[in-house]
Amino acid sequence: LRAEPGAATDAEAAGAPRVVLVTGKGGVGKTTSAAALAVGASRRGMRTLLMSTDVAHSLGDALAIDLRAATAWDETTPIEANLSAQAVDARTAVHASWEVVRDYLLGLLGSAGVDAVIADELIALPGADEIAALLTLGLHAESGVWDLIVIDCAPTAETLRLLSLPELIGWHLDRLLPTQRRVLSAIGPAAAAASGLALPSREVLAVVHEWRRQMLAVRRLVVSPRASVRLVVTPERVVIAEARRTLAALTLHGYAVDHVLVNRLIPVDDDPWRSAWNQAQEDGMAEIVESFRGIPISAAPYLAGEPTGVDALADLEGVTALVAGEEALLDAPVTAPALSVTPEGRDFVLSIEVPFARSADVGVLRRGDDIVVTLGPERRIIALPAVLRRCIVKNASVGKGRLKIRFERDPGLWPHEQ
Ligand SMILES: Nc1ncnc2c1ncn2[C@@H]1O[C@H](COP(=O)(O)OP(=O)(O)O)[C@@H](O)[C@H]1O
Numbered sequence: 001l002r003a004e005p006g007a008a009t010d011a012e013a014a015g016a017p018r019v020v021l022v023t024g025k026g027g028v029g030k031t032t033s034a035a036a037l038a039v040g041a042s043r044r045g046m047r048t049l050l051m052s053t054d055v056a057h058s059l060g061d062a063l064a065i066d067l068r069a070a071t072a073w074d075e076t077t078p079i080e081a082n083l084s085a086q087a088v089d090a091r092t093a094v095h096a097s098w099e100v101v102r103d104y105l106l107g108l109l110g111s112a113g114v115d116a117v118i119a120d121e122l123i124a125l126p127g128a129d130e131i132a133a134l135l136t137l138g139l140h141a142e143s144g145v146w147d148l149i150v151i152d153c154a155p156t157a158e159t160l161r162l163l164s165l166p167e168l169i170g171w172h173l174d175r176l177l178p179t180q181r182r183v184l185s186a187i188g189p190a191a192a193a194a195s196g197l198a199l200p201s202r203e204v205l206a207v208v209h210e211w212r213r214q215m216l217a218v219r220r221l222v223v224s225p226r227a228s229v230r231l232v233v234t235p236e237r238v239v240i241a242e243a244r245r246t247l248a249a250l251t252l253h254g255y256a257v258d259h260v261l262v263n264r265l266i267p268v269d270d271d272p273w274r275s276a277w278n279q280a281q282e283d284g285m286a287e288i289v290e291s292f293r294g295i296p297i298s299a300a301p302y303l304a305g306e307p308t309g310v311d312a313l314a315d316l317e318g319v320t321a322l323v324a325g326e327e328a329l330l331d332a333p334v335t336a337p338a339l340s341v342t343p344e345g346r347d348f349v350l351s352i353e354v355p356f357a358r359s360a361d362v363g364v365l366r367r368g369d370d371i372v373v374t375l376g377p378e379r380r381i382i383a384l385p386a387v388l389r390r391c392i393v394k395n396a397s398v399g400k401g402r403l404k405i406r407f408e409r410d411p412g413l414w415p416h417e418q
């Protein structure tokens with residue numbers, strides 16, 4: 001899924017920055033961890049932009065500064081040497097030219113007799129915050145100003161939506177553009193004017209083309225070896241369960257998760273209240289290690305107070321320790337996700353990297369919406385992506401270091417195909 005033909009990116013050629021997207025369930029510490037990562041990296045010499053795409057924007061609180069949504073994509077707030085911050089939302093201008101398209105659409109609706117206020121509502125872009133965030137990211141990536149862009153994302157569901165947008169928008173624009181060009185060339189601008197139909201001008205088409213180009217560039221960047229996702233969790237059952245589903249969904253979309261950060265680990269103590277929590281968190285930690293095997297995991301302690309301001313964030317980063325795997329270095333390419341799902345005829349094949357394994361070593365077990373893969377004493381629980389939850393395991397095989405599990409559609413769950 002990660003290998004896209006001809007994916008040598010424009011951005012990469014121009015020395016694209018490393019992009020780290022930080023996400024996880026609401027309240028687990030995404031903003032704090034993203035800020036701590038950015039402060040640490042910038043103090044080690046990387047020119048870092050810390051960008052918030054969460055409309056809740058608590059980045060200012062974490063940094064202990066007043067940070068408002070930027071009015072233009074290149075408006076960033078310097079924090080300290082090598083570090084700037086930015087909050088982005090729909091009001092952040094990515095392109096003065098959106099106005100061009102907007103005016104065209106308003107005119108079109110107006111000539112169709114639509115009331116101006118209703119017209120305004122109608123053209124409010126769905127996902128405008130996300131589109132602005134993606135276009136801003138693309139523009140920063142092309143600017144050559146940053147070595148690292150850390151993105152404090154919205155909670156998981158919105159982030160998944162954000163990350164599936166570039167492909168989706170590219171797909172729509174691809175279908176929209178040729179049609180408009182065909183209409184123009186078929187009847188000609190003069191005839192179009194005579195018909196009273198306001199066809200998009202060259203200027204409008206140019207803007208839409210530019211969007212398409214930028215969206216595709218962003219998509220290539222975020223699935224390239226320059227980008228990865230860091231999942232923040234706390235050692236609690238519900239949080240872990242959601243993180244596993246997130247990992248499955250991200251992998252399906254072609255995003256590499258290269259780090260799991262376990263936040264708010266309560267320091268060990270023998271008073272009864274604390275030791276009960278210590279035990280629960282220890283169990284949670286064991287489940288995390290089992291669920292995210294192969295991905296480096298680190299842990300941050302539950303501090304006695306809220307870590308706000310750059311120095312407190314740097315301290316938090318300093319006491320964050322690796323608990324499994326090897327630290328993924330920010331200047332090394334991200335390794336491709338080890339899991340992919342591909343359609344084969346009417347079946348789907350889930351393919352998982354199992355280096356050095358022989359088929360006798362590998363076990364596969366379906367457990368509800370999960371697949372449990374055992375490899376000798378090792379075990380990995382994989383939450384199935386939605387499409388596979390509606391399928392039945394047909395067979396599994398091991399070869400060339402990959403485990404392939406074939407799924408066939410469950411006839412009861414694909415009724416429209418009967
Ligand atoms: N390791 C930690 N120790 C103590 N407080 C923390 C820690 N991590 C986060 N917090 C605090 O928890 C709250 C929520 O964190 P935040 O980073 O805003 O979460 P999110 O962005 O996931 O909603 C904030 O008040 C933050 O200061």
Ligand SMILES: [Mg+2]
Binds near residue numbers: 030032054056058152
């Ligand atoms: Mg936050």
